[in-house]
Amino acid sequence: MEVMEDGNLMDKVIILIQRDLDYYNEKQAILQEVICPAVVGGLLDFPRFVSFASMKLVLWWEEEYVAAYRKSSGFIRKISRNTEDDLETIGDCEVVVKDSDPKRFVQAISNSAKNLLDHLHVVTQEALDHADLTVLTGTIGAASLLKNCLWFYIQSTDNTTKDLTGILQETFKKYQEMEEALAERLLDLHCRLVTLYILQDADCLDWENTSPFFEMERGSYVIQMWWLYMKGTREDLWNTVPPNMAKRVFVGILNESLTILTVRYVQATPSEHRTKLLIADLSNLLLCVAQLLPSVCDSAEEYMGISLNNKSKILRDIHSKCQELLYCLILKGAPLDILKRLFRKGIEKIDLLKCKTSGPLPWICFSLPHLFKQIPKNVLKLTEFPGNVEITLELMVLLAQPQPHWSLLLKVLGLKDCRLLKILVELCSSECKEEMKVGSSKKEICSGFLCIRDGQCEKEALSSSFQLYNLFRATTDVILTIGSSKEILKVFLEPICQKNDWAKCLDRRNVWNQIKPAWFLSIMDLARPILPKTIKTTIDAIKTGASMYQAMAIILVCFSYFWDCLDSTLFKVTNMIQDVVPSDITPLSNSVLLQTLISALYSELVQMSQEKKHIKIAGHPNEETATFDGTNSSENEIALALAEALCSIDEDNKHTDQIDQFMEEAKSSVEMSEFEEKGSARVACTQMCDNLVGNMLTNQHGKKNLKVLYDFIRSNSDWVYQQLSTGGQKSGLKPDKVSPPAESLLFTMFHIGAKPFDEVLSGNWRPDWMSLLQTPMGLCTEKMSTHINRRWEFRDIKSSSLTAQDIQAINNISSSLKSGQ
Incomplete structure (x- = not known):
């Protein structure tokens, strides 16, 4: 449906509504657009589909907002094309720089919202008259989207224009009431269909028939x-x-x-x-x-x-x-x-x-x-049920929800001393190729409205081996996040030790090897918070004339200085691994902790040295070729030299005393810490579970872990239920890791x-x-x-x-x- 993009907002809205009504009269349907799956639901309960008219109106509203306030409302996530300019890209449309002010913005928004509200009333009445559920749900999506957009505008209004929020709040309330009314109509329509057509059968209801x-x-x-x-x-x-x-x-x-x-x-x-x-x-x-x-x-x-x-x-x-x-x-x-x-x-x-x-x-x-x-x-009590009954019941609730319930997912994973996580770790450690270089894969770029292009909604065309590898990373990350020392030992360490050559990544000769097992990458991730600052400090020192010998000393000093910034789990898990490392494996300075820190730092430096001198601008029409200078090539060379020097940091006893001192400080820091031993029992508390999930969802890595676990469990629910019913014993049924089983109508x-x-x-x-x-x-x-x-x-x-x-x-x-x- 073509609409004009230039001109006064009210003129455009009138034409948009007329075109939308013409389309409905001709097709007896509403032209709908898909919302990005990563946006659907949430606290504001975003819809899955919206009408084309509501989508265009939101884009036009955002243009008016930027013109009036010279900033984004935050409703449509933007991707900057010019770091020196406050005006940025909005969705797929360029911001039209125009003269406006908050008063004119509020007036335009309220008037256009009223026009579209009247239009939605007309279409809704038609849908109810014809019992057209498709059209009715389409109008619900439109009302929900516009209501949420107005809520963002109200929240982002500054103190200087508070007197204008009353108009927006009144408009917001009307859309909120309409959305609730439409939900009631939808419920009423379904109830009437059930009562009049489904629950009526004279022969079945003839109880006194002999x-x-x-x-x-x-x-x-x-x-x-x-x-x-x-x-x-x-x-x-x-x-x-x-x-x-x-x-x-x-x-x-x-x-x-x-x-x-x-x-x-x-x-x-x-x-x-x-x-x-x-x-x-x-x-x-x-x-x-x-x-x-x-x-x-x-x-x-x-x-x-x-x-x-x-x-x-x-x-x-x-x-x-x-x-x-x-x-x-x-x-x-x-x-x-x-x-x-x-x-x-x-x-x-x-x-x-x-x-x-x-x-x-x-x-x-x-x-x-x-x-x-x-x-x-x-x-x-539910917690006293024998076997895996409690896990099964919670899992039934989790998989029946209309959207992922992340807190409940974490709770299910932590129940009964992380029993479900142990089943998944055993699966991955036995069937996953232990060492795999994760390369690029084909991704389906999300075209949904409001997508923020963070990769969470993109579907990757991965082989089953890659899926198991990602699952292994996710399960290891979660057990390291919520598990106690005992649980980490039983759920994570014991299963991986069953495989031959499991510890070769811990040998000092393999620091340079970037093909690492999934579980070791998860442990390395625990060290990543201090790596950027360590690298910057060391490179700055080399630029001012420090030798490689001095650079190694600086790295060890940084490890000691920034140690308190790391989770104590890193020391605990490396200490447990230290006790079970085979005799033919020799880590750097015979320390799994140092081997982990140096391996993580080496990987970060290699990645830095291999970065291109240009950065893609996401969302650009010619994304593959649009670049700008962003990396100093001399730093790449320093990073590569620094990485190679790390492989021999413990040779010739050059830094032995400093390494020993760091180890003692790390041990003392953990022993003196007042941090209470964590464990999966925390997820039984709703508030604690919500806090843990909130922390995981604040970073892209945590989001991906939860999504990988949820998708796998949902796609292989039959296998998971069987494992729970048999106590995690081996069975002939294998997970397919592709999609949830589809039931036929018959x-x-x-x-x-x-x-x-x-x-x-x-x-x-x-x-x-x-x-x-x-x-x-x-x-x-x-x-x-x-x-x-x-x-x-x-x-x-x-x-x-x-x-x-x-x-x-x-x-x-x-x-x-x-x-x-």
């Missing part, structure tokens, strides 16, 4: 179609609207539809031949909810129904309805013989009426039998997760009715009586299917229930 449904070979169509609709809706929401909004809408659909289903099945009075249909439907329904619920939870505790706070009111409602469905299932579906045995002890001794103190709710335990079948009833229709529908009817799943009836659930006698009296045996006591003993048992149970009320 003939069996589908010859007792399957459950009702209603539950199956509801499951398929909910799965498809979740996928659509996850891929269209802003992530946080997607969760709110989806949990609303789930809660509303469960309300209808709960009332329906609780009030059902099935005949003898329809009781099996009720049992099949209720078991299928609970299994379905157990698969859908992780998508709207933030932790395994919420998923289990433990410690639900005020913000989880809707989750409490869902758990309560599922509990009602479980009551209905066990009291209407349990065989009469089981009820006889239960009531023989007297109603006062029935455990079902006792209150459950804490722990997972019974309905979730029933719906996840493969996880809870071997957990003792007296185990109530598979989704007839399977709940990995389990097929109607397992109760087929006999593959036999509920332990007595165990369920002996589980404390806090059920009142009145509710128990209501459910039992709706059983066909109690309503048709004269049925020929009942024996005299059955009739007597029914009368006894009825008497017990009446006496207990």
Whole structure:
């Protein structure tokens, strides 16, 4: 859609809106643009797609902002082309230098925003009239983008123009209200579709019919179609609207539809031949909810129904309805013989009426039998669950989210003494080529709107070997970040020592070798904070006449001077490696710590000496050839000579005393440090975990590590779950490291997760009715009586299917229930 780029903002906006409306009338669709994946979500909940009109308006707004304030608002990250000029590139458009001021800017923004808001109202009404979800989600994206842009403008307004922010705040509030209203309309539309078209089937709902449904070979169509609709809706929401909004809408659909289903099945009075249909439907329904619920939870505790706070009111409602469905299932579906045995002890001794103190709710335990079948009833805390159940539950929640949940990822990696990290390290150390020179790879350049070109959103076309290599780096970095000394030893050091020649990178003869194992590069990274200053100090000294001998001494002085700037993990991990280095490996001065520092410094100097004399200007139309002089060639030569001299820093005992002194100072510094021994237990604390993740996300390397781990686990979830279920033992299933497994529509229709529908009817799943009836659930006698009296045996006591003993048992149970009320 062509629009003019020159002229007054209001004139351009009027034409833009008209063109957008013409496009809608012709195509019955909105022209949409993709947002950069790295920007989607976050605190402001950025959308995944925006309309072309909203994107152009944001670009024009930013031009007006720069013209008025002579600086960027920060909404569109800019890449400078001229370091001497404050005016910089905005997106793909050059800033048009024009006369403006804050007052004119605010007036133009508010007027143009009002015009587009009116336009969005028109398109939204059309979408609602035609139940067009695609157009509706498109308008949601547009409203969300413009709302976030206005928020940035309000935040970046300085004190001299505070009186103008009132106008912007009013405009921001209108877009915020529109976005919330559209989310409500989207929820309402889905609820109406579920109510009117999905949950209606006269044959399935005919409970009093004396003939069996589908010859007792399957459950009702209603539950199956509801499951398929909910799965498809979740996928659509996850891929269209802003992530946080997607969760709110989806949990609303789930809660509303469960309300209808709960009332329906609780009030059902099935005949003898329809009781099996009720049992099949209720078991299928609970299994379905157990698969859908992780998508709207933030932790395994919420998923289990433990410690639900005020913000989880809707989750409490869902758990309560599922509990009602479980009551209905066990009291209407349990065989009469089981009820006889239960009531023989007297109603006062029935455990079902006792209150459950804490722990997972019974309905979730029933719906996840493969996880809870071997957990003792007296185990109530999630952290006390045997095996890897806690990790599995947290992982289910993590992988069901509409966007990566970095804090939860770090928590999952640190649970049970970093058990999942150990599985990944063992995989990498056994299958990854230990030494690999990581070269360039083909990257798909992100073309999404608002992309900041930091590489985090680019997809690399890597071989499986490269992926394992990157995974090895990421896992090692994380264990060094969160692990205690004991965990580093068990999770990291012991697995890598299993491989032959694992320590050859630690030999003094291999300082120059730039082909290093992934785990050693991670340890070298711990030394990198002090390298730039060390290099600059040493090169400056050489420029003023210092010899190479003096340069080596200066380097050792810098190591001692800057040592406190390094994480104490560097000393601890190198000290542990020192104890297990094979006898045929000789590090520099027999010190793994010195070998690591010199190797890191050597790599930095070699990289510096090989840098080109020009730097690419990212975002330039001719990026490959646009360069400017940025490196002094004499420094390159000095760096190369300095690097070669490092290889013999400990020869001829020239610096032995200085090296020994540095080692003693480093050891004393660590021993005297008041820094508390860290460990993965810290990630169990939400606040501490958030702080750790925040620190990792502040640098590109930390971001990449988390992304690599998340992508691998998501793409190989089946393999990860199997490793957790087998305790990390070897299995025939191999990770593919390519993409998440895609379920076909046919598979989704007839399977709940990995389990097929109607397992109760087929006999593959036999509920332990007595165990369920002996589980404390806090059920009142009145509710128990209501459910039992709706059983066909109690309503048709004269049925020929009942024996005299059955009739007597029914009368006894009825008497017990009446006496207990």
